[in-house]
Amino acid sequence: VMVWLRRCTHYLFIVVVAVNSTLLTINAGDYIFYTDWAWTSHTVFSISQTLMLIVGATYYLTFTGVPGTATYYALIMTVYTWIAKAAWFSLGYPYDSIVTPVWLPSAMLLDLVYWATKKNKHSLILFGGVLVGMSLPLFNMVNLITVADPLETAFKYPRPTLPPYMTPIEPQVGKFYNSPVALGAGAGAVLGCTFAALGCKLNTWTYRWMAA
DSSP, X not given: OHHHHHHHHHHHHHHHHHHHHHHHHTTTTGGGTOGGGHHHHHHHHHHHHHHHHHHXXXXXXXXXXXXXXXXXXXXXXXXXXXXXXXXXXXXXXXXXXXXXXXXXXXXXXXXXXXXXXXXXXXXXXXXXXXXXXXXXXXXXXXXXXXXXXXXHHHHHSOOOOOOGGGSOSSOOTTGXXXXXXXXXXXXXXXXXXXXXXXXXXXXXXXXXXXXX
16 A cells, blocks of 8 residues: 555656646746847746756656656656647747757756766766756757747737836846856756755655655
């Protein structure tokens, strides 16, 4: 009974974490709308995606103990997002599906670290966290290269009038020293380790709760 209860809890966690990860990362390419704040938005979205990917992927990876499950988790997020955004796309919302698979190579790096360090959890947190945190903003820049031109999109899909507190004061050109990737990678490398540790700890808490 305990084995099945534990398995059901595990699957419930995976669904909950994956769904929430998807909801928080679903706007992966939407910084193309924020024409005046594109770089700022790119940085923020990169960091949020990094953290959501790494916490779920680490949890799944350490639960199964099988290198490759992090990539599988990223694939789950990808499919979830494709389904959700395809629904929006059918309503006339612009969407390039190429923006989503950029999670996969970062998850592959996580799997590689886990395998190369012979399933050492602390190495996974330190090295895996840094690699995912530094790589995802770089892969996410693929979005800017592949999606439609921001100005073209903005004119094609006019935005509603923004309330005063949302209106940019001036175009944010050159914000973050012209390097949103570097800023996202720097912040991601630090926060990635923290969230990788959280993913491992979620696993521990699940087992302790089941054993109680």
